[in-house]
Amino acid sequence: MIRKMDIHFTKMHGLGNDFIVLNNLHNEYQLSAKQIAALSHRQFGVGFDQLLLVEAATEPGIDFSYRIFNVDGREVEHCGNGARCFAKYVSDKGLFHEKSLVVKTANRVLTLKIDGDSVTVDMEAPEFVASKIPFIGDSNLKMHTRQLTVSGSPLEVEFCTLSMGNPHAVIRVEDLSKTAVKEIGEALGAHPDFPEGCNVGFMQLCDRDTIDLRVYERGAGETLACGTGACAAVVAGCLQGLLDATVTVKLHGGELSITWLGIDSPVLMTGPATTVFEGKIQI
Secondary structure, X not given: OOOOOEEEEEEEEEOOEEXXXXXXXOOOOOOOHHHHHHHHOOOXXXXXXXXXXXXXXXXOOOOEEEEEEEOOOOEEOOOHHHHHHHHHHHHHOOOOOOOEEEEEOOOOEEEEEEEOOEEXXXXXXXXXXXXXXXXXXXXXXXXXXXXXXXXXXXXXXXXXXXXXXXXXXXXXXXXHHHOOHHHHHHHHHOOOOOOOOOEEEEEEEEEOOEEEEEEEEOOOEEOOOOHHHHHHHHHHHHHOOOXXXXXXXXXXXXXXXXXEOOOOOOEEEEEEOEEEEEEEEEO
């Protein structure tokens, strides 16, 4: 007989990009990919875009370890909307009493500043070196082109690529409503020149301080909002001379404020984090 486990969770979202957050400070939960997929099911589980684990820090100067899992059970490097929810969670649960905390992801150290239901995340500086994205291409080029097959037809796309702790490709489009986000996102996200896949952003310029954005996320599909995608889009727009240093990014789920002052500067992301409900489920 298979013994089931009680999972105590908090359902949260950042602009509709939704998560369940688990307190794993005592290593209570060691979930398999199958269990994570079951929890993520929107009819038979709780339903979420990603699962976040709050874990104990493993080195000095860090307040918590922050782990992120996609619905397929794959652990990923970063999630900006999740970082804001993480900060609100540890504050609301009384796990941390300061307004600024430092957390470590799989490959980054983030500073999170809490102001009520709004959180500002220091996302660190973007990475452009191709091998560190990772991307098979020339790091010296701002823009890249690749030939894709979309709905059975050839399509050449031009994009900027960078890492915000996870790989992104950003495509500028004239009209988001007429863009095949799913089809192009799937094709470019799975292109062999992105050995670990990538998140694909579709950016429509409104003016120099406002963009509309949709993101097809690696392992999750299109979500209502993507924090790292918003950061990547603003960086890509700034590199092309299209955007000012502070930009309002309009996503399906709401708006984020993104600031980037240029090469070697950190990207600052500010936006809301919301608790939806608490619960317990057996799995």
